[in-house]
Amino acid sequence: MTLRLAIVGLGKIARDQHVPSIAKTEGVELTSIASRNASIDGMSHFPDIETLLASDEAVDAVALCTPPQGRHAQAVAALQAGKHVLLEKPPGATVSEMGPLVALAQEKGVTLFATWHSRFAPAVEPARAFLADTDIHSVHVEWKEDVRKWHPGQAWIWEPGGLGVFDPGINALSIVTAILPRPMFLRRSDLQFPENRAAPIAADLEFTDATGLAVRAEFDWRETGGETWSVHVETAKGKLTLSEGGKKLALDGQPMVNEPDAEYAGIYRRFVELTKTGAIDVDLSPLQHVADAFLLGRRHVVDAFVEA
Structure with missing residues (x-):
């Protein structure tokens, strides 16, 4: 089964890295975008994650590529809706906000992946x-x-x-x-x-x-x-x-x-594998050092x- 993915926050890193890497990765397909100021021609677009989740759009997972300051609320909304969540680095604005996200993902039986590309x-x-x-x-x-x-x-x-x-x-x-x-x-x-x-x-x-x-x-x-x-x-x-x-x-x-850069392709291969069992991969040591x-x-x- 192909993972239907929405990108939340279509900024520079999402355009330069996430979009092309998703296109090259087996088992995942970019189906929609939630972003205030950007879209991709021919693809479903929503102004924010709340509108996306309230719609009839068929989405299995979201990749949160927004600035870290507001990402916790977006992750909560996606997890509450039963979606797998990929977090661009850093996974959050604080260390303490991550524990409750892990607990919520475990409760919902979905994947939470804090990426370090x-x-x-x-x-x-x-x-x-x-x-x-x-x-x-x-x-x-x-x-x-x-x-x-x-x-x-x-x-x-x-x-x-x-x-x-x-x-x-x-x-x-x-x-x-x-x-x-x-x-x-x-x-x-x-x-x-x-x-x-x-x-x-x-x-x-x-x-x-x-x-x-x-x-x-x-x-x-x-x-x-x-x-x-x-x-x-x-x-x-x-x-x-x-x-x-x-x-x-x-x-x-x-x-x-x-060897050439293939970091984000590696991230999405890992994400697809995690979602097969709803596994969680959240290592906070880099954020803790900061x-x-x-x-x-x-x-x-x-x-x-x-x-x-």
Whole structure:
């Protein structure tokens, strides 16, 4: 049976990633859109999820691609209606709102899937397998990009709950938490806030684990010389580097993995599999690390951010 899916929130990420990936994935079909300001020609369209759910439209599942601040209410509405729910990252604006969603999905017997698309990058699983069998000495994360290029005009991202630089930074955290053999926890957080914004433009974090492993993560939205999306791991077997967001993997500079991006196709394959049994896949560790970064964060005020 093909899963009939509605996208809620047809913004840039939905158009660029979700729509084409759904079209390539067996077992799922995009049948409708719920979005205030966007639609797809020839496809059923509704202004919001409430109107969609109140209609006669045949929908089995929804993919929530709206900003995280309002996503909890949308997820509740979909779960109450017995729909499977896929959550774009981050799964919510807070950690505490997720527990009741998991409980509701369990009550209704439907799938709730909190996606971390970077975990489906081709180098992530090989990196996890490599690190499971060697001593790890240190980890250094560099996740730097130009906010004007990658998030143009997205005012919500600078508001409370929008995460600021942690919107891309949480992708790095989702990779690190997937590949390291032990849980890590935060020791230091320095956050740089533009004087005219409510969310940080840069972050410098230090983590450790039960063995004392040093993990440092640097996130910055002011990089104009090209993107850096890399995780460097010093090990007993050499320096392991994931680069280009997890598309490439190298050991001491020698290539191990170099494959094209297929993250969102991986997400939808996983979603289709989960919905066959109504299984739940909700790992909140990346979001918890971001919450801890704000909890322990030393606030540093920097120059105002101006969109153009």
